[in-house]
Amino acid sequence: MLCFFRGMAFVPFLLVTWSSAxxxxxxxxxxxxxxxxPFLPYISDTGTTPPESGIFGFMINFSAFLGAATMYMRYKIVEKQNETCxxxxPVFNLVSLVLGFVGCVGMGIVANFQELAMPVVHDAGALLAFICGVVYTFLQSVISYKSCPQWNSHTTCHVRMVISAVSCVAVIxxxxxxxxxSITKLEWNPNEKDYxxxxxxxxxxxxVAFGFIFYFLTFIQDFQSVTLRISTEINDDF
Structure with missing residues (x-):
């Protein structure tokens, strides 16, 4: 358990546990x-009606923030690794970060615009979150292979690529x-044509959703060797 709190490993660990919760x-x-x-509702269906809508909105908003923080830290880690060897x-790493941020914005849209209240906006946010998220995991998997074996083990690279491939296949x-x-609804009958x-x-x-969660789980080991320092400077020339 202590390995999750070594360095900055608690950030992706918190993202994984919070999002799962x-x-x-x-x-x-x-x-x-x-x-x-109980049988296979959409994820958004479980956050449409009060009281679960409030829980879903609050928790997914925080997940989007944690996701953006994790992606930015991953970007800085790859940047530093690339400087060393x-x-x-760098553009490849930057594109991955931008797509990741767009996916997090999509998560925020999903959290704040409920499925039945504003379906077009909600669906647009979901598309951003899933498509950009899948592309992000694929790009990060490619980066992992490029930095192997110095910064990543072959096993880690293979696991990331498998998760990314499954997510890519499932999102289509x-x-x-x-x-x-043809209709947006919460209750489904097996006899309906669109069931x-x-x-x-x-x-x-x-x-795809749990593919993202398991993917970020693989970042924990990378984050164990990272430390965060905050420097404050006060300019008294005013």
Whole structure:
């Protein structure tokens, strides 16, 4: 357990645990309140109706902040590693960071614009979060391979690429099936024509979401050797 608090490892660890709790708590509250079916609701379905909407919004907003902080620190780590032993272009690392930040903005949109209240805005935020998130994990996996074996083990690189590949594969049917659903609703009947599309899309959505969580879990070891220093300077020439 202490390894999670060595250096700055607590940042991705907190992101992973907090985000997992956000999904699970919102799901449990929504099911117990009988607002959604226990069987494969969309993640957004579990944060649409009060009281779970407040829990979901607050926790996902903080997850977006933690995600942005983790991505920025990862960017600085790769930047410093690249200065020590050049293995890639800085632009590649920067593009990854920008896409990650856009994905975090998408998470914020999902958290603050509920699915039934503003479906177009909510869906746009979800697309940003999932697509940019998947591309971010893929780019980070490529960077990991480029910095291997000095900064990453082959096992870590393979794990990251597998998670990234699964997420990439899952996000395609998730979007395709969701676009074929003709109505936005929380309760589904197996006899409805769009039910199969809903189930496939929901399964893929949960796979991608927890793929992100497990991906950031692999950052913990990298963050153990990182320290954060805050320097304050006061200019009295005024």
């Amino acid at each position: 956000a999904f699970i708590i919102s799901y449990v509250v929504a099911v117990l309140s009988r607002h959604v079916s 050049s293995f890639g272009t 049917p998730m979007i395709a099936c969701a676009s074929l659903i 199969v599309f809903h189930v496939v899309s929901a399964i893929c959505e949960w796979i």
